[in-house]
Amino acid sequence: MRTAKITRKTAETSIAVEINLDGSGSYDNQTGIGFFDHMLDQLARHSLIDMKIRAKGDLHIDDHHTVEDTGIALGQALTAALGDKKGIRRYGECHLPMDDAQVRSALDLSGRPFLVWNVTMPTAKIGAFDSELVREFFQAVATHGGVTLHVDQLHGINSHHIAEAAFKSVARALRLAVETDPRKADAIPSTKGAL
Secondary structure, three states: OOEEEEEEEOOOEEEEEEEEOOOOOOEEEEOOOHHHHHHHHHHHHHHOOEEEEEEEEOOOOOOHHHHHHHHHHHHHHHHHHHOOOOOEOOEEEEEEEEOOEEEEEEEEOOOOOEEEEEOOOOOOEEOOEEOOHHHHHHHHHHHHHOOEEEEEEEEOOOHHHHHHHHHHHHHHHHHHHHOEOOOOOOOOOOOOOOO
16 A cells, blocks of 8 residues: 655644545545645545645644645655655646636656746635645645646636636646556656656
């Protein structure tokens, strides 16, 4: 089983992440931030990665530390669960429509972190949630998961729809990338022999 458990404790947050890459998309996420929990549930459901996250953070200040540190821990969990990456497809992409929004994501589990983020939220808030934290989350996941991640918004006028389309699009791309390639299940997907 390609699983991982990561705990991360700082003066600002306490995070515990459990994932199973070969799951069914089950989720149990509790961060104290309603909209963020909803997005994490989408990430699990559409990637088919089982995910349990517990986060306690300094929400009396704002949501930033909790969202970013959850992304860091999730990225670390992806790295641990993937191991040497033998047999994975490595690449994934998805064009995902959600009502007015359409978001395209492409990623490479290369070990070389990089984020290209061409997403513009029309509002500063989604309910009580700071829109800019969507990017902060994916920056943390990419950096600590060793993921080259490109996210491009093609359309969208509603911030909730844009954010949700981004999470679902990345989820579907991640689903493809972590899957085992039946034609090369015993090989590292690189001419270098390592990722």
